[in-house]
Amino acid sequence: MINAGDTTWILISTALVLLMTPGLALFYGGMVRQKNMLSTIMMSFALLGVIGILWVLYGYTLSFGPDLGGVIGKLDFIGLIGVGQEPSDTYASTVPHLAFMMFQGMFAIITVALWTGGVVERIKFSAFLLFAVLWFTVVYCPVAHWVWGDGGWLAKLGALDFAGGTVVHVNAGMTALALALLLRPRKGFREGQPMEPSNIPLVVLGAGLLWFGWFGFNAGSALTSGGLASSAFVATNISAAAGAVTWMILGWIYRRPSALGVATGAVAGLVAITPAAGFVHPIAGIPIGIVASLIGYYCILWRTKRGIDESLDVWAVHGMGGLWGAIATGIFASAAINSGGADGLLWGGGMQFAKQIAGVAAVGAFAFTATLGLGKLVDRTVGLRVEEHEEVVGLDISQHGERAYGGIIP
Amino acid sequence: MKKIEATIRPEKLEPVRSALAEIGIMGMTVTEVSGRGKQRGILLQWRAGEYRVEFLPKVKIEVVVLDEDLSRALNAIIRKAKTGERGDGKIFVLPIDNAIRIRTGDEGVNAI
Numbered sequence: 001m002i003n004a005g006d007t008t009w010i011l012i013s014t015a016l017v018l019l020m021t022p023g024l025a026l027f028y029g030g031m032v033r034q035k036n037m038l039s040t041i042m043m044s045f046a047l048l049g050v051i052g053i054l055w056v057l058y059g060y061t062l063s064f065g066p067d068l069g070g071v072i073g074k075l076d077f078i079g080l081i082g083v084g085q086e087p088s089d090t091y092a093s094t095v096p097h098l099a100f101m102m103f104q105g106m107f108a109i110i111t112v113a114l115w116t117g118g119v120v121e122r123i124k125f126s127a128f129l130l131f132a133v134l135w136f137t138v139v140y141c142p143v144a145h146w147v148w149g150d151g152g153w154l155a156k157l158g159a160l161d162f163a164g165g166t167v168v169h170v171n172a173g174m175t176a177l178a179l180a181l182l183l184r185p186r187k188g189f190r191e192g193q194p195m196e197p198s199n200i201p202l203v204v205l206g207a208g209l210l211w212f213g214w215f216g217f218n219a220g221s222a223l224t225s226g227g228l229a230s231s232a233f234v235a236t237n238i239s240a241a242a243g244a245v246t247w248m249i250l251g252w253i254y255r256r257p258s259a260l261g262v263a264t265g266a267v268a269g270l271v272a273i274t275p276a277a278g279f280v281h282p283i284a285g286i287p288i289g290i291v292a293s294l295i296g297y298y299c300i301l302w303r304t305k306r307g308i309d310e311s312l313d314v315w316a317v318h319g320m321g322g323l324w325g326a327i328a329t330g331i332f333a334s335a336a337i338n339s340g341g342a343d344g345l346l347w348g349g350g351m352q353f354a355k356q357i358a359g360v361a362a363v364g365a366f367a368f369t370a371t372l373g374l375g376k377l378v379d380r381t382v383g384l385r386v387e388e389h390e391e392v393v394g395l396d397i398s399q400h401g402e403r404a405y406g407g408i409i410p
Numbered sequence: 411m412k413k414i415e416a417t418i419r420p421e422k423l424e425p426v427r428s429a430l431a432e433i434g435i436m437g438m439t440v441t442e443v444s445g446r447g448k449q450r451g452i453l454l455q456w457r458a459g460e461y462r463v464e465f466l467p468k469v470k471i472e473v474v475v476l477d478e479d480l481s482r483a484l485n486a487i488i489r490k491a492k493t494g495e496r497g498d499g500k501i502f503v504l505p506i507d508n509a510i511r512i513r514t515g516d517e518g519v520n521a522i
Binding site: 192194195196247250251254255256258260261264296297298300301304313 | 453454455456457458459460461462463464
């Protein structure tokens with residue numbers, strides 16, 4: 001039975017999650033040098049188009065089609081066959097199947113966009129597109145099925161992931177790390193040449209859009225518009241706030257409380273609450289957000305010291321933040337909040353804790369190794385990296401024939 | 411005729427401009443530049459950790475004066491732009507062959 005309130009909320013949430021991808025484009029675009037702003041923004045925006053089509057053609061059915069051996073969905077819904085105005089037989093029984101399908105599609109788009117933060121300022125655009133299509137098909141769709149698909153093997157195991165801590169953030173974070181290792185650092189990175197952010201106000205605007213859209217991401221994942229959505233909504237805001245404050249204080253301890261830091265902290269808090277939002281008491285957002293920022297901060301220091309140019313810290317903030325979120329779900333989850341969930345470590349659920357770690361480990365390892373394989377394939381055929389002179393002049397001009405800001409008048 | 415090229419602290423632009431105006435020197439061209447001398451750059455922050463930017467924002471003033479005004483102009487700039495700390499900047503003085511006012515075609519000292 002279609003419920004008008006639920007349907008309204010899912011449609012609004014779908015639009016909210018869509019807005020996260022252009023938000024992410026600005027968040028990333030402001031963090032790179034001016035000569036690469038558009039190429040960075042372009043990767044996210046191009047995916048709104050490319051994945052927006054692939055999702056309806058075959059992505060949805062691979063992820064949410066009838067289960068095949070726990071690993072992938074069958075092709076019943078290819079090209080949206082059988083996906084109509086009535087609810088699905090399996091998912092979100094109070095909203096039209098089309099609404100559920102599109103809501104999930106927005107998650108697919110932003111997950112692919114997330115790992116672009118690891119490859120900015122040096123990846124060839126054609127190679128990026130090819131890799132993105134392969135990765136979406138071979139990594140994203142199966143992983144979404146494992147965790148969220150009816151019959152998926154991690155779902156059957158009982159690993160909880162409310163809105164995508166594992167499917168979205170661990171997945172994207174480990175992918176970004178593997179790709180950054182394949183691509184090697186930007187020219188001048190290891191020599192200590194400053195890679196100065198071109199526009200921090202844009203980063204803050206992007207973080208604001210992400211925070212706004214994340215309410216659709218997490219509270220929308222309740223797939224209903226009632227109490228559970230409200231609980232997830234509140235948990236989301238609390239964790240973002242705790243993350244922002246923690247990062248601000250960390251910056252202050254070492255040097256100064258920076259705008260880039262507070263924006264990053266908010267995102268770290270949002271990442272970590274994602275898998276937990278609908279399973280924990282909202283107040284658990286405080287410890288979850290605090291620890292997310294601590295982990296993100298020190299992971300960035302560590303990767304920088306090691307000379308790893310995972311340029312915009314997708315691994316540190318999303319990968320490790322998602323890992324923490326999944327573990328935190330195993331600690332703070334309570335069946336009293338969500339009867340579809342489980343009790344975590346705090347309520348005596350030791351097994352749930354183990355299941356959470358298993359889920360993250362499986363997805364993280366798969367994303368990392370599959371990315372190394374697919375990335376090498378693309379590197380040997382198309383070549384992942386731009387020519388040195390193209391990198392020097394910047395990807396905006398060399399890949400896209402335009403630049404972010406005009407120069408000499410007029 | 412001499413051209414004074416003075417690279418100074420940005421916050422000293424207005425004091426220098428008004429000091430030059432007091433001695434009758436009104437015309438100048440000002441450019442925002444980056445530069446460095448003995449003053450090291452500045453440490454800025456990434457999300458965690460920091461990086462050094464080697465070039466600091468400065469302002470370059472270009473002003474052409476008559477020979478007899480040169481020492482007064484230089485004194486005015488030095489008096490107003492000096493803090494005594496590293497990073498106060500430098501002044502270069504160059505000879506000028508000719509000057510032309512585009513509007514009237516006046517040349518030489520008449521164009522200053």
